[in-house]
Amino acid sequence: MNLSRRQFLKGGAATLGGVALLSSPMAYALRNSTKTEAPPETKLEQYDWEKHYYAFAVDTTKCIGCGKCVVACKLENKVPPDPEHTRTWVERYVITEEQEIFVDSPEAGMEGFVQPQMNLKYQGLAISESFFVPKLCNQCEKPPCVQVCPVAATYATKDGVILVDQKRCIGCRYCIQACPYGARYLVPDGDVTPNGYSRVADKCTWCYHRVVKGHPPACVEACPVGARVFGDMRDPQSPVREILRHSRVYTLKPSLGTKPKVFYIGLHFGVV
Amino acid sequence: MNPGFAYPNELETQWTLFIVLYPYITGLVAGAFIVSSLYHVFDIKALKPVARMSLITALAFLLVAPLTLLLHLGQPLRGIYIFITPQFRSAMAGFGFIWMFYLILVLAETWLVFRRDIVAYVKSTQGIKKAFYSALALGVYDLSERSLYIDKKLIKILAAAGIPSAALLHGYVGFIFGAIKANPWWSSPLMPLIFLLSAIVSGIALLIVIYVVISKIRKQPVDHACVDTMVQWLAGFLVVDLAFEGLEVISMLYESEDSWEIISLLITQKLRVSFLMVQLGFGSLLPLIVLLAAHSVRLRAGTRTAISFGGAFMILMGVLAMRWNVVIGGQLFSKSLAGLLSYTPPLMGQEGVLAAASFLALPLAILAALFYVLPPWKEVVEGEAQPAIAARQRRRFG
Structure with missing residues (x-):
């Protein structure tokens, strides 16, 4: 096929438009309500956090930038609707023939990337490559946010997830400053977390409330192309183990020594 | 890119803005205290006119320093957790304790330095004022030569201990920023040093x-x-x-x-x-x-x-x-x-320019009140004091 990049993007835009329509919050809610095959639910009392150690894989070669994951997360976790407060978001990378890199994440990616005004700025560029990178909390093995919390409100669970005890958090925002990935925010006045707290730190928990019951995180379930994969490193059958076995993966900002547990497939240089 | x-x-x-003010005010405290120590520890006689003034200045700003931090918290009422359940791997957790330690130190030194004045005011005032100064005297009215000698020794010890404490107080503030590896503009081992030096500079200038x-x-x-x-x-x-x-x-x-x-x-x-x-x-x-x-x-x-x-x-x-x-x-x-x-900071509102300006004015108001209660320039000389000291002070202040 000898499609120019331009033609390809144009064609793709129409397809993506359809996907975006389906991915509106209402469509998501509808789809969810009609879902039949629910995974077997684990009883919370039976859950032993020493028997699990979770990891996350993101295949950037599969992500289509539909933004469904962002919407699903906002609904599942009562995340404030505005893009400045977000647990997960999607970044778009546009790389020109001369290897100049453009990054953006309009509306944190929750509207997708198909609206014409989102693409005006790329007109006339000789684009060599474009891809999406979904972001979420890396649940670092050496989490700087846990280190800096002055009251131990932010802590690591035994199964490898970083949580915020929102009745202890004093709202000093030191953890937000310490996170190199911009994964944290302070719940703004007027908004409350699912636990009913406001003006405290919040972040992606890999949907810990679902995970401990045996469900995947909401974003994983919402992803139409399987770009987000969640799993248990202690389970040999886990899809994450499969991916780590067969793919070359990379983590974000490895030089900072945070040891992220979100592993990216197909990460390009210049991804921030 | x-x-x-x-x-x-x-x-x-x-x-x-409040977090901008916090290291500024803390720095002024550390710097002002260093000035008083230059006189009390290193005996730099030329600084005598500001020795007592600098101590009171440090105290006024020290009282305001934690307020800006506290009001910036999302949950100010939980601020006390930093004392009850501190997490000491956090560069922020020690702040409350260092501040408290420093407050005790500055209060103790101020009291010792002004003790003779307080006793004199108890004797020379009436009514509410007398009661107020009696409370400040803490029941200690001994102005014997020996007692004043012990005061002087204690002041010297506290002032000497205050130098590393001032360095700790402000170097520590620098470390809060310098230890954030996520931020290349902050992350630097020089940060505590720069904070400390600029603190001393600002305190002397103040x-x-x-x-x-x-x-x-x-x-x-x-x-x-x-x-x-x-x-x-x-x-x-x-x-x-x-x-x-x-x-x-x-x-x-x-x-x-x-x-x-x-x-x-x-x-x-x-x-x-x-x-x-x-x-x-x-x-x-x-x-x-x-x-x-x-x-x-x-x-x-x-x-x-x-x-x-x-x-x-x-x-x-x-x-x-x-x-x-x-x-x-x-x-x-x-x-x-x-x-x-x-x-761009808003003009009004909790963290607006006006609120920040009031917080800069607050220590000055406290300072004015402290100057009124304990004028540092008016060294009261008691009858019991050594004649030689009294004579020297009269020469300087009379």
Whole structure:
């Protein structure tokens, strides 16, 4: 096929438009309500956090930038609707023939990337490559946010997830400053977390409330192309183990020594 | 790379004006205390007119320092958790304890230094005033030679202990920023040192300003030798401070790591006025040159003091700009290193310019109240005191 990049993007835009329509919050809610095959639910009392150690894989070669994951997360976790407060978001990378890199994440990616005004700025560029990178909390093995919390409100669970005890958090925002990935925010006045707290730190928990019951995180379930994969490193059958076995993966900002547990497939240089 | 991307969560500026004021006020405390210790420990006699004043100044600003932090918290009522359940791996957890320790130290030294005055006021006042000063006296009225000798020893010990404590208090504030590896504008082992030096600089400058203003208000002649001595110390610390601040940026520039691209944009675009012009230019280099020049040529003492006053004021503004450039500057670029961010403080509102200005005025109001209760310039001499001391003090203050 000898499609120019331009033609390809144009064609793709129409397809993506359809996907975006389906991915509106209402469509998501509808789809969810009609879902039949629910995974077997684990009883919370039976859950032993020493028997699990979770990891996350993101295949950037599969992500289509539909933004469904962002919407699903906002609904599942009562995340404030505005893009400045977000647990997960999607970044778009546009790389020109001369290897100049453009990054953006309009509306944190929750509207997708198909609206014409989102693409005006790329007109006339000789684009060599474009891809999406979904972001979420890396649940670092050496989490700087846990280190800096002055009251131990932010802590690591035994199964490898970083949580915020929102009745202890004093709202000093030191953890937000310490996170190199911009994964944290302070719940703004007027908004409350699912636990009913406001003006405290919040972040992606890999949907810990679902995970401990045996469900995947909401974003994983919402992803139409399987770009987000969640799993248990202690389970040999886990899809994450499969991916780590067969793919070359990379983590974000490895030089900072945070040891992220979100592993990216197909990460390009210049991804921030 | 095209500068223009920030992580979505970064669009909200986390630490705003109150967090700019916090290291500024804490720095003034540390600096003012160092001045009093220069007199009490190192016996620099020329500083006698400001020795007691500096202690009271440190106390006034110390009382306000934690308020700005507390009010910035999302959950101010939970602020106490930092004492009850501190997590000591956090660079922030020690703040409450260091502050408390320092407060006890400054209060103890202030009480010892002013004890003779307090006892004298108990004897010379009536009614409510008498009751108030009696409470301040804590039931200790012993002004015997031996008792005063012990006071003097204790003051010396506390003042000496206060120097490392002041260094700790403010070096620690620098560490809170310097230990954040996620932020290349903050992350630096030089940060505690720069904070400490700029703190000392700002404290000395503040005392020059306060001393000259108070003398004018009281219509008393300014002790020019005292101002000159303060300027010498100020200039000395400022030179070292500037050297470290310069070193920090120069090594970033020379090493040109991946963060340099965005940091150079930060400095030349976002902080062009507040860093290059105010912090380095009008707040450091210019006053340094002017102060050095004023002390190298023959000038009337009054003119020189006027220049010193102006220079000290500019330096105070320069250090305030430095706090802004660190705290706000560190949040004006994305940790993705791919874009710049913006912050303009609102005029009104909880963290507006007006609220911040009131918080800068608050320690001055407390200072005025403390000056009223315990005027540091009026050294009351008791009958029991040694005649030699009394005579010397009369010569200076009479």
